[in-house]
Amino acid sequence: MGTSTNFLYLSEPDCIDAGVLDAARCVDVTQEAFDLLASGDYLMGGPNHNSHGMGLVFPESSPFPNMPVAGPDRRFVAMPGYLGGRFDVCGNKWYGSNHANTAKGLPRSVLTLMLNDKDTGEPLCLMSANLISSARTGAVPGVAARHLARLDSRTVAVLGCGPINRACLRGIASQLPKLEKVYCYDLFAETAEKFASWVAQEFGVEAVVEPDLKAALNDADVVSVAASRVEPLVVEESWFAKGATILISGPITPDEAFWSNSRIVLDHVPLHEAYVEEAVASPDKQAAYNGVIGGPLYRLIDEDKLPALTDFADLGSVIRGESPARTNDDERIAFIACGMSVFDLSWGYEIYRTAQERGLGTELQLWNSPYTD
Numbered sequence: 001m002g003t004s005t006n007f008l009y010l011s012e013p014d015c016i017d018a019g020v021l022d023a024a025r026c027v028d029v030t031q032e033a034f035d036l037l038a039s040g041d042y043l044m045g046g047p048n049h050n051s052h053g054m055g056l057v058f059p060e061s062s063p064f065p066n067m068p069v070a071g072p073d074r075r076f077v078a079m080p081g082y083l084g085g086r087f088d089v090c091g092n093k094w095y096g097s098n099h100a101n102t103a104k105g106l107p108r109s110v111l112t113l114m115l116n117d118k119d120t121g122e123p124l125c126l127m128s129a130n131l132i133s134s135a136r137t138g139a140v141p142g143v144a145a146r147h148l149a150r151l152d153s154r155t156v157a158v159l160g161c162g163p164i165n166r167a168c169l170r171g172i173a174s175q176l177p178k179l180e181k182v183y184c185y186d187l188f189a190e191t192a193e194k195f196a197s198w199v200a201q202e203f204g205v206e207a208v209v210e211p212d213l214k215a216a217l218n219d220a221d222v223v224s225v226a227a228s229r230v231e232p233l234v235v236e237e238s239w240f241a242k243g244a245t246i247l248i249s250g251p252i253t254p255d256e257a258f259w260s261n262s263r264i265v266l267d268h269v270p271l272h273e274a275y276v277e278e279a280v281a282s283p284d285k286q287a288a289y290n291g292v293i294g295g296p297l298y299r300l301i302d303e304d305k306l307p308a309l310t311d312f313a314d315l316g317s318v319i320r321g322e323s324p325a326r327t328n329d330d331e332r333i334a335f336i337a338c339g340m341s342v343f344d345l346s347w348g349y350e351i352y353r354t355a356q357e358r359g360l361g362t363e364l365q366l367w368n369s370p371y372t373d
Contacts, residue, residue: 005366008352010127014361018354020131023138023170026347027146030139031319033083033346037268038316041084042342050274052338053079053095072099073108073228081341082118083349091115093129093344107163109133113348123366125352129344132351134167136343140267141224141247142171144335147318147325148265149222149245154180157220159213160227160250161186161195168224168249173203176222181206185216187228214239226250237261245326246334251293259300262334265323266314271340272298273309293338 010018019025036042045051055077058070068074077095097109111129116122145153153176158165161184173179182199184207186192192209199207210216217223217239223246227233233250237257240246246262266272272294279288279298289295300306313323315335326333355361 004368005122005370006363007123007366008125008127008355008361009364010125010352010355010361012128012131014355015128015131015351017360018351018358020135020347020351021170023135023142023167024174025350026135026139027142027171027174029346029350030136030343031143031146032085033087033342034143034268034316034319036083036085036087037340037342038314038320038322043082044271044341045078045080046274046278048270048274048277050268050270051278052271052275053077053093053341074098074100079341079344081345083342083345087346087349088118089115089124089345089349090118090121091341091345091348093133093341095133113344115345115348115352125348125355125361126364127348127352129348132344132348134163135170136347137164137226137249137337137339138167138169138171139347140171140337140339140343141168141249141335142175143319144247144265144315144337145172145175145222145245147315148333148335149176150243150326150329152178152329153221153245154178155183155220156181156222156224157183157185157210157216158195158199159185159216159223159225159233159252161188161191162226162228164249165224165226166195166198168226168247169199170202172222172224172247179203179205181208183208183210183216183220185210185213217241217244220244223247224249225252227252240332242332243330244332246332248293248334248336251295253296256300256305258334259297259306262332264297264306264312265318265333265335266294266309266312267335267337268316268340269309269312269314271338272336275338276309294336297336 043049079093082090093113113129115124184192184196196207226249232253234253279285282288317323
């Protein structure tokens, strides 16, 4: 006879009750994950152990009437990983996205996370992951702000006023005790107005809707980029303030001078190397570059206009003291974050353990005894 296998199911309200919206706590947990990345105590997909994930590529057209076809931000991605340290867990984030979802009253992305026993593969917890994913997405630039932003930073410019930048600003603001003002820029005025109202209520600071992108950047000590992929965000190096920290969590198209005149810090160098490997192996390298946040950087490296990826610092090495943090107040730093399953695992595991301690969630049974012939 085999043994019974049960696992926990956590709905979105369960995750909220377990503290998924606690931005400062998520920043602390995410910093732990960065330290484990730098030490090598992790695995992700692919033979290089650093692949972002495996996605379905939808065709432009299909003879089959029910087959999904390509559309704005339409994708399914599986993001497996293992994270060591105190987490010591395997898992997978399943990521479905479609820009058309919003017309149906749904989030653009619908996400779930499964945590598994690293030895047996048994499920430990199946959880709603939209809030887990947005919280860890926001916590990554939060960790970067902790180590790279000027200590006297008072102003933040938000480029893209959607739910991801809400999460990013929560993480960033938790690390800026002198925050006084937030500039809100978005292609849609109504979206920016709603974001500004939320900022004023959430943080008790001045929130200004700024429809001029250059003006939004001129006075910003910290910039958070999490704009839509639908339209490129084109900026010039001269628009940024001296000493600014630019936290890039979404696509952006700066001029060449921006990259050459900024100190560039990556989230994790091997992840970017994996993106380049996958782009080289794809049918169209430039199209592959277009689909990732670091694409403009990779092109300049290919053209020998910037050093190799391995010459850049990443945040884990900064946290461990192996690379310098900010060296002076005039230094402009650009931080690039592309997203990694290990951050979902770290924050998901933290929420799972908290839910267990608080008696949250619903226990489900996989089997009482596994069937055998």
